[in-house]
Amino acid sequence: MQSKVSVKLILHKLRMNNYGQLLLLPLLSCLFFLFPESPLHAQENSLDRVSIAERSDGKGHVLRFHMTQSVDSFDVYQPSVDLVQMTLYSSSIDTTNITLPEQSDVFDEISFYDIPNGIGVDLYITKNKYFSSKAYPDGHSDDLLLGLTKTNKIDLEYVTRDMEPLIWSRLTMNAESLLVEDTEISSAELPKDSNYSKFKDKLKFDVVVIDPGHGGHDPGSIGYRNVKEKDIVLDIAKKVGDYIKEYLPDVKVVYTRDDDTFVGLQERGSIANKAEGDLFVSLHCNSFSSRQPHGTEVYFLGLEKSETALEVMKRENRLVRADNDTEQKELTQEELLIYELANSGYIASSERIAGMLEHQLDDRAQRRSRGVKQARFVVLYHASMPAVLVESGFISNPSEARYLTSDYGQSIIASAIFRSIRNYKKKYEKSQHFNTK
Numbered sequence: 001m002q003s004k005v006s007v008k009l010i011l012h013k014l015r016m017n018n019y020g021q022l023l024l025l026p027l028l029s030c031l032f033f034l035f036p037e038s039p040l041h042a043q044e045n046s047l048d049r050v051s052i053a054e055r056s057d058g059k060g061h062v063l064r065f066h067m068t069q070s071v072d073s074f075d076v077y078q079p080s081v082d083l084v085q086m087t088l089y090s091s092s093i094d095t096t097n098i099t100l101p102e103q104s105d106v107f108d109e110i111s112f113y114d115i116p117n118g119i120g121v122d123l124y125i126t127k128n129k130y131f132s133s134k135a136y137p138d139g140h141s142d143d144l145l146l147g148l149t150k151t152n153k154i155d156l157e158y159v160t161r162d163m164e165p166l167i168w169s170r171l172t173m174n175a176e177s178l179l180v181e182d183t184e185i186s187s188a189e190l191p192k193d194s195n196y197s198k199f200k201d202k203l204k205f206d207v208v209v210i211d212p213g214h215g216g217h218d219p220g221s222i223g224y225r226n227v228k229e230k231d232i233v234l235d236i237a238k239k240v241g242d243y244i245k246e247y248l249p250d251v252k253v254v255y256t257r258d259d260d261t262f263v264g265l266q267e268r269g270s271i272a273n274k275a276e277g278d279l280f281v282s283l284h285c286n287s288f289s290s291r292q293p294h295g296t297e298v299y300f301l302g303l304e305k306s307e308t309a310l311e312v313m314k315r316e317n318r319l320v321r322a323d324n325d326t327e328q329k330e331l332t333q334e335e336l337l338i339y340e341l342a343n344s345g346y347i348a349s350s351e352r353i354a355g356m357l358e359h360q361l362d363d364r365a366q367r368r369s370r371g372v373k374q375a376r377f378v379v380l381y382h383a384s385m386p387a388v389l390v391e392s393g394f395i396s397n398p399s400e401a402r403y404l405t406s407d408y409g410q411s412i413i414a415s416a417i418f419r420s421i422r423n424y425k426k427k428y429e430k431s432q433h434f435n436t437k
Contacts, residue, residue: 045069046094047119050110052101055147060131061106063123063146070142071118076135079163081156082125082225083402084133088144089118105129106148109291109398113168120168124398130156167408205425208244209254209277211379212237213284213316216262221287221315223395230260232404233283236392239414240281240421248422265317269382278428279353279421280387282379284316285404287396294400295368296361297391300350301381302374303336312391313375331376339381349386353424357390360416367393367413390417 049066069090077085095112105126113120123146125131131148138145212233214220220229234257241253254275256268263271272280286297297312304310340347354372362369370391380387392413393400403409 044092044094045071045090047088047098047112049099050101052104052106060147060149063148064138065144065146067142067144070137071144074135074144076133076146077166078133078160079165080160081130081153082127083165084123084125084131084146084148085166086121086123086135086146087115087118088121091117093119095119106131111399115168120166122399122402132156132159165402165406167403167406204250205278205428206250207252207254207275207277207279208421209256209272209275209280209383209385210237210240211256211268211272211280211282213282213379214262215257215260218262221285221395223285223287224291224398224401227395227401227405229285229287229395232285232395232410233392234258234260236404236410236414236417237283239410240283240417243414243418244421247418248425251425265378266382268379269384272383272385272387277383277385279424280380280383280385281417281421282377282387282389283417284389284391286312286391286394287315288394289396291397293394294397295370296358296393297370298354298357298361298372299375299377299380299389299391300354300372301336301339301347301377301387303333304373304375306373308370309373309375312373313377316389317376317378331378331381335381336376343384346384346386349428350380350388352427353386353420354388356420356423357388357417360420361390361413364419365412365416367416 046068047065048068051064051066052061053064054061065088071088071090071093073089075087077087079085098112100110106129107123108126109122109124111122111124113122130151130153132151134147134149136145136147137143212230214230215234216230218230220233222228237255238258241255244251244253252275254271254277256271257263268282269280286293299309299312304313351372358369358372361367375389377389380389393404395401395404404413
């Protein structure tokens with residue numbers, strides 16, 4: 001098993017430090033050079049390896065966290081039968097070159113996350129294995145030990161009932177802080193001529209169409225622990241709609257579906273067109289055969305330029321019929337060319353809002369960005385307006401599946417999407433006011 005160390009560990013450390021700490025870095029470097037044996041240097045710690053061994057009494061297993069120094073403190077939290085979470089606190093813990101067991105029948109995945117003054121650990125227990133957990137320091141080294149004692153499912157479910165998993169990003173971020181307090185849209189003074197007054201309402205950005213992908217007999221992707229794409233994206237869609245209704249009350253929200261029903265790809269575009277939408281946002285979740293890939297992707301209509309975009313296009317253009325058969329529609333390059341000639345303004349606007357979404361998901365929501373891409377999505381093709389498709393994460397990845405099924409994770413994703421819509425609305429209306437003068 002390969003190490004599942006978060007790509008953003010170093011970035012998170014930099015973001016969590018204030019400017020004063022960053023300014024001290026050159027001075028600290030000089031101190032390390034002049035005084036290599038100083039106490040500051042001695043505070044560095046490293047988690048080099050995690051190993052696992054069966055207990056001698058046969059009642060479970062022990063995971064050993066091989067540390068170069070003992071941690072300042074630690075804690076264990078078990079929110080469900082298949083998840084053990086730990087916090088390891090030390091002034092600095094380096095997990096860059098960590099080595100994990102190549103295989104284990106005890107756990108499926110182990111993930112590490114940077115938190116203030118330490119690291120967080122998610123240990124996903126193998127299906128149909130049940131352990132109670134307890135951590136303790138090794139008496140003969142600086143290592144930390146996690147004891148897993150065999151138990152039964154009923155007892156473990158009783159202990160973990162009504163417990164929610166820790167969301168590591170919550171330690172440094174509040175979902176509501178992602179929403180700008182001042183959501184009033186300022187605009188230039190409007191011209192006084194009657195012609196503009198007559199048509200100004202039509203120029204306003206006042207209808208957003210939110211499209212939760214799949215639904216009904218079409219579950220979309222099936223992720224870790226059988227979570228369904230259709231359920232996740234519907235929850236996120238409703239949260240985006242609620243944010244818009246609260247903070248942009250002059251904008252009407254239209255859903256292509258607001259419950260677990262099936263809506264065809266072409267019909268979704270028709271719903272958007274009938275509503276005279278100003279923006280179409282289609283929400284999806286990604287998946288892959290491996291559990292390693294993670295992060296968000298944002299798409300707008302165009303010719304895909306990578307294999308990954310091609311695979312996403314094929315998956316999202318595939319319809320599951322009620323008889324469990326599948327059919328797939330693929331746009332031709334000729335169809336795309338005709339669309340681009342007739343809707344060049346929509347393509348440019350779609351690319352602009354896609355860039356805004358990527359920024360919010362990466363910078364504000366701190367989700368790993370896999371970039372803005374183009375693909376031949378049928379659902380975007382039929383929406384005659386700026387249109388984007390958001391892949392909010394890989395539900396095949398255990399950590400992202402946990403995140404995207406949690407209320408907190410969904411709120412973070414939804415607030416990032418809302419902020420993008422709000423910012424796009426502001427720029428759109430400013431440009432319309434400017435052009436009418």
